[in-house]
Amino acid sequence: MSEVARPTLSDALTERMLELIHAGGHRPGDRLPSTRELSQRFAVTTPTLREALRRLEATGAIELRHGSGIYVGAAIERLVLPNPNMREMHGAQLLDLLDARIVIEPPLAAMAAERGSPEELAALKRVLAAAGDHLRGQDAELHDANMTFHRAAARMAGNSVLHEVVDSLLTIHGPEQRQILQIFDDRRRDYDEHLSILEAIEAGDAALAGERMRAHLVDVKTVIEQRLHNPPK
Amino acid sequence: MSEVARPTLSDALTERMLELIHAGGHRPGDRLPSTRELSQRFAVTTPTLREALRRLEATGAIELRHGSGIYVGAAIERLVLPNPNMREMHGAQLLDLLDARIVIEPPLAAMAAERGSPEELAALKRVLAAAGDHLRGQDAELHDANMTFHRAAARMAGNSVLHEVVDSLLTIHGPEQRQILQIFDDRRRDYDEHLSILEAIEAGDAALAGERMRAHLVDVKTVIEQRLHNPPK
DNA sequence: CCGGATAAGTGATTAGATCACTTGATATGT
DNA sequence: ACATATCAAGTGATCTAATCACTTATCCGG
Numbered sequence: 230m231s232e233v234a235r236p237t238l239s240d241a242l243t244e245r246m247l248e249l250i251h252a253g254g255h256r257p258g259d260r261l262p263s264t265r266e267l268s269q270r271f272a273v274t275t276p277t278l279r280e281a282l283r284r285l286e287a288t289g290a291i292e293l294r295h296g297s298g299i300y301v302g303a304a305i306e307r308l309v310l311p312n313p314n315m316r317e318m319h320g321a322q323l324l325d326l327l328d329a330r331i332v333i334e335p336p337l338a339a340m341a342a343e344r345g346s347p348e349e350l351a352a353l354k355r356v357l358a359a360a361g362d363h364l365r366g367q368d369a370e371l372h373d374a375n376m377t378f379h380r381a382a383a384r385m386a387g388n389s390v391l392h393e394v395v396d397s398l399l400t401i402h403g404p405e406q407r408q409i410l411q412i413f414d415d416r417r418r419d420y421d422e423h424l425s426i427l428e429a430i431e432a433g434d435a436a437l438a439g440e441r442m443r444a445h446l447v448d449v450k451t452v453i454e455q456r457l458h459n460p461p462k
Numbered sequence: 463m464s465e466v467a468r469p470t471l472s473d474a475l476t477e478r479m480l481e482l483i484h485a486g487g488h489r490p491g492d493r494l495p496s497t498r499e500l501s502q503r504f505a506v507t508t509p510t511l512r513e514a515l516r517r518l519e520a521t522g523a524i525e526l527r528h529g530s531g532i533y534v535g536a537a538i539e540r541l542v543l544p545n546p547n548m549r550e551m552h553g554a555q556l557l558d559l560l561d562a563r564i565v566i567e568p569p570l571a572a573m574a575a576e577r578g579s580p581e582e583l584a585a586l587k588r589v590l591a592a593a594g595d596h597l598r599g600q601d602a603e604l605h606d607a608n609m610t611f612h613r614a615a616a617r618m619a620g621n622s623v624l625h626e627v628v629d630s631l632l633t634i635h636g637p638e639q640r641q642i643l644q645i646f647d648d649r650r651r652d653y654d655e656h657l658s659i660l661e662a663i664e665a666g667d668a669a670l671a672g673e674r675m676r677a678h679l680v681d682v683k684t685v686i687e688q689r690l691h692n693p694p695k
Numbered sequence: 696c697c698g699g700a701t702a703a704g705t706g707a708t709t710a711g712a713t714c715a716c717t718t719g720a721t722a723t724g725t
Numbered sequence: 726a727c728a729t730a731t732c733a734a735g736t737g738a739t740c741t742a743a744t745c746a747c748t749t750a751t752c753c754g755g
Contacts, residue, residue, distance in 0.1 A: 237738065274741065277738080279706090283514075283517045287517040287521050294747090295705080296704080296707095296748035333566060388562060498737095506708080509710095526737065528738070531736065531737080
């Protein structure tokens, strides 16, 4: 049912192109083989190859110049993930992700306390109530409810860009990572801390809301760090 | 020489697809017409349409599910299309984007001051020196050099996730937005402020580095805010 | 030495057919 | 009546091979 979509030919092609660029030691501005040569080398037809090229172009990895050639783009150096779904997260990245959230989410909680509308506050309460309902339910559902709380809090800050950033960070806890992550959930503590954050936001106390969000995320990180070193049976 | 490349059919298609999604009032998760129908409606052949679809997929605007259909992606809301209101949309988005950077980049500068390696510091110096070389050169080149400085500083913080976030924030500006942005560049001031940030990082003073980065971005935002209200002739 | 024609190389697009996958309806068995 | 298995329609993925459009460097005439 929840099978991960099998990689398509074009997916694989995109990766092989990136490999070709990196393994070849190509730098931005370098010219790559022609479409005809590439389609031959990878044993695919022109239209298929072009789909992969367009994806790479959209991410800035390459540049297509009509009549001239294919060139390595400036963004090539920071591209590790051609496709959001083909990313694998390891322990270190998990901690990096938590650190990222520790940087971003506290200021958002503070902004939410300052600018959040009554409707958004009500929504946040609903989300937390839903999480409360799942306190004795399935792990997966509780975990999702908790993530939704963080999303709702981020939305409340009223900055579309930051909201999307948080959204994508939380989405990275995809199906696979979710199973790993929810092992670490401390059901009661998470709920209590979320509640205290909500109260600070409702009180309009920006500094307190920010600090509580920060403390909450640091707590989560601490637990994960410990269990990464001492894996539970 | 520096003519902007004439838009290709596939370019136009990508825009028309965005129009179709927005004008249709589609929300993330909505299903779009099939490839056959789209290729007919736009009067292009399947492979051409697919190139446009792959680009949209790469930016998160849509999602292609084999055997199922084409669906609107979560990122659709931050993707802008050229229309009469574009200027204002860009304005609002621009300020949100700046606010996002004000939240994220200062802590990164502080982290860079604490953990940055000598190699990364050297790289940062090279980037700034390159910007200095362009102080009297082309606007576009100077602008790119300045963006590179921010990228390099973000990388120096040593958090792969946050580095990617900053990278994507700086990349989101498509060609159009870049032209708008670089109008606001204050060549000398930007360079000086970058230099002061670099010095704070080199001194290992995390608090100072963070504060200077914050002040720098607030300066930039202030200029943009003023000119948005008082467009220069 | 310069400037415009030119030819080779390259990306862009076309056309219709076939394969592979998903999904919901139908049929089957218990 | 319900669960499971099967199937068919709809959809995305890929193939095929040729032609069009653009860039670039070369070469020729002035």
